[in-house]
Every structure is written in structure tokens, then in C-alpha cells.
Amino acid sequence: MSRYLVRRIIALIPVMLVVATFAFLLVHLVPGDPASMILGDMATVEDVERLREEMHLNAPLIVQYITWLGRVVRGNWGNSLYSQQPVLAMLAERAQPTLILSVSSLFVAVLLGIPTGVLAAVRRGTKIDAAILSVAMFGAAIPGFWLGLVMIMYIGVSLGWLPTSGYQPLSTGFFNTMQYFVLPAIALGFPHSALIIRVVRSTMLDVLNTDFVRTARAKGLSKFMVIGKHALRNSLIPILTVIGMSFATMVAGTVVTETVFSIPGMGRLVVTSVMRRDYPVLQGSILIVAAIYVIVNLVIDLLYVWVDPRVKY
């Protein structure tokens, strides 16, 4: 197990290297001179030259790449071109709302997805099943940001039950913070629950047809025990896979959701840094999101062992 873990962590190095290379090359994809592009038409020659110096644009590309990579590895991610703040500090400051949003969206997706998927599988072929499948099909097609806008319109503003924008840190109290995340988490989580419903339903259908479920039924176990303890337990691996994939997409989905609900998180930082061509911030965000993504994937693979003791690494 520990050897497997070491191997997996080593395998992350080339992946993160590709991510870093992509982040580095972004600056150089700009047609023409990145420095004058960033500063716009009004900049003086001196300003452009100063920025070229600051961004080390005068060195050969390969030298730039190696020095940049060296700094990133040592934890010096540069300063924002816009606010001059250190990038790592900016990202750390905005991590809390983004993490709360991603985790609560995952909660929504899982709490909605698993029971509904199980219900559809158990009631296979009935009207309930058909209704759930249609809603899931429909749900998967809804753009999360649009759902967010509609909820702001009809639930947030018209009914006035929940705040529709902004954020208060966790230090102001758990429930105070969470009320800001109810609508965003539904907007981000609901479309994903559709995917989870479909995976849960199809794996449950397979498992419900196996001999051990028939045996469990024959033994006279309660329906709850048969479904919860025998069937669901044995469907967890594909479910876990789809949950992991959803979580990673949700972290990326915070970009749009945070903009809709004006939450000052990392996602919004990505949008503003794209608009301001604030490359150090953008590069930092890419690295962080990719790191979260690979770590989530690793954790999911490790969870397989816990979920299914037959899995051995």
C-alpha cells in the first residue's frame, strides 16, 4: 500500500510538469509582445520595458522557463501584475469560500443523487423510474450559471429567503456563512446530481440481479438491509468514481458560480485575472486547481480500498 502510494505520488510529477509548462506558455501565446499587450495602448515605451524586465521576458524562452519553474517549485509564485500582492497569499485568502462552495455542492449532488438513483433502480420500469430518468436527463442539460440566475430571481429576490450574493467568512458562525452558500451549492450541485443518479441507477440494477442479493432476500432480510447493506455497498466503486469526477468539475465550475453569486473566491479570481491579463495570478490558479484535481483522484483511488476490501494495491 505505502509502496503504491509512493509510486502514485512520483507519477504526479510529470503530470504537474505538463500543467506548469502549459501555465508558463500561456504568456507566450499572446500574439506580439505580452508586455505591451498587458499594459494596453496607453503605455509608454519605458513602462513596457520595465514590465518586460519584471516578467523576465528579455531572456531566451528556455532560460525563462527554467528560472520560472525553479521559483514555482521553491514557493515563489510571483506577484500580481495588478495589485502587486504575492500570488500565493491572494490564492490562500480566497481558498475558503471556494472550498466551502465545492464541498457543499458535492453534498447537494450526492444527497440528491444517491437516494434518487437507488429509488429509480428499485422501482425499475415504473412511472417513478421514468420520471426520475427524465428529470435527470433534463437536469444534466441545465447550465449551472443559468440555474443560479433563475434561483436568484425567484427564490432569492422575490421570496427574500436567502442572500443572493456575497459571502461571510466561517469565523462569523457556521450557519451565518452557510446561508450564503445554499443557492450557489444547488446551482452547482444539481446538474451533477443528474449524472450521479444515472450511474447509481445503472450499477444498482446490475447488483440487484446478482446471486448474493437474491440470497439476502431469501434469508428474509428487510428490504432496507438488502438495498442498503448488500446492494448499495457493492455498487460503491463506480459511484465513487463518478463522485470524484464531479468534484473535480465542480472545483472548475466555481469559476462561473462564484461570478453569478458574487462570491470572492478563487473562481472569481480566475475570471478577473483573465480579464486583466494578470498572468502570475492565472498561472497560480491553474497550478492550484490541477493540484486539487490530482489529489482528489488519488484520494478516490485510495478510498476504493476502504470501500471494497478486495481491491489491493
Add this chain to the structure above:
Amino acid sequence: MTTLADMLREFRKSAAKAWRRNPIIRIGTIIFVVVLLVAVLAPYISQHDPLKMNPLNRLKGPSRANWFGTDELGRDVFSRVVFGARTSLQVGLSVVFLTILMGAIIGLLAGFFKKLDGPIMRIMDGFLAMPSELVAISLMASLGPSVNNVILALSIAHVPRMARLLRSSVLVVREMNYVEAAEALGVPVPRVLLKHVLPNCLSPLIVQATSTFAFAVLSEASLSFLGVGLPPYVPSWGTILSGGRQFMMQAPWITMFPGMSIILTVLSLNLLGDGLRDLLDPKLRKIAS
């Protein structure tokens, strides 16, 4: 071994059967064809110029003159949504085309040439560690807002998935007797790849193409909504939503109609994809039923 012509004939036959038997394909196709017709016939369907502003007639609700109301500049929302269908489908189709083209090249090279496999797939793994939306939005920072750049960014973001999929089919097909036979007969490698390997890897690719299309429509809308996709004057579902956002309370119609258009289009593509998957992959058929 099957040639492309055989494949197409086979496909037509099974498509006709699927149309008769599979309601999912039927519904998906009908909705998609309607959207396609709206896009193609946009100038004939819309009653107004989608770009024409009329400050005296701003933020008016749906009426006989303006079926979907007017926006903050007095432009006809119905015409903008109709022309938006054009933009969305143009972006979607181009992204699908480019993704398949680039994905096929990369997938064929990686799957067929063992030496290239390692390096190419490591690069793809790196890209797959970044969510597609993030890759696309980052590229937009450097490329700047325009229709072509959105297409390029979304294609690059989705190529790794297509390449990985194609590679896995190529790995299987490469071991087939007919490929070995072709090579033994001295058929040049490019011809082996295009005539013998590629046609036999197409079916998973077709299913993936529908989901790439859906992804492209959704992502174009979100990029444009965020203001980093298409320039605001191009009528697209995303730019309409972006403009309508500030006037959501006074003029909800600006937000509702483009959103529903996105849902319908993505829904039709997902249905088509599901139907095609059942059709092309008998092993998965039982899951859908």
C-alpha cells in the same frame, strides 16, 4: 475488415432501425433538427435585425411585435436568440470537427507507434489534470475574445479526451489480424492507419462527438457570460445572458429564453449521444434499458 463505405451503409441501416425502435434517438433528433433549422433559417425566422438598437423600445416584455421582448438596448430578444442558435451551432460544429481531427491524429500516433505512446499520453494526462473549462478560459486570456478563438480554445480543451479515447480503440484494433495482414502485404503505414485502423475506431468517437458538442455549447455560453468568450455584440446565448443579467428583475425574459434554448440543445445532444451509445455498443445496451 470493414471499409468506410461498409461502415456507412451499416450505420445507415442501423440508424433507420434505431429511429423506428428507439424513442430516445427520435426525440433527440427531432429537437436537434429543429434547432438546426432555426439556425440555418435565422434571417427568415427573425422579424428584426438582431443588432438593431431602439432606445425608445427598451426592456419591453414579450408582445406581438417582439415575441421574446426587447433587451436593454431595445434589440429584439427573439431575433437575437434565433441568431444565437447560429452562433452556438457554428461554435459547436467547428469544435467537434477540430477536436475529432486533432484527437484522431494524436490518438492514432499514440496508439499505433509504441515509442510515441509514452510521451504523448503523459502530455495528455497533464492536460486531463486540468478541468476543460479552466484550460479554455486560460487560453482565452491570451487569445482575446472572438468567435475563432473561442472555437480554438474549446477544441484544445477537449482534444485530450478525444485522443485518449481514440488511442484506446487503436490499441485494440492494431492487434487485429487484418491490420497485421495489411502490414505484411506492404501497405504503407499512413494508408494502414487511415483505411484499416481509423474506420474501425469510429463508433466510440461518434458518441464522444455528441458530448463534445454539448460541452462546446455549454462552455461557449459560460465563457461569453463571463465576458471572456465572444465579444458582446455577437448575438449568442451566452452574450445575451451576460447582458440580461443586470436587468434580471425588470426584464426576466432576456434571461429565460436563451437559457431554455441552451437546455433544449444540450438535452437533444445528450439524448442523441445516449441513443447512439445503445446503438453502437451492444455491451452497454442493458444499462440504458
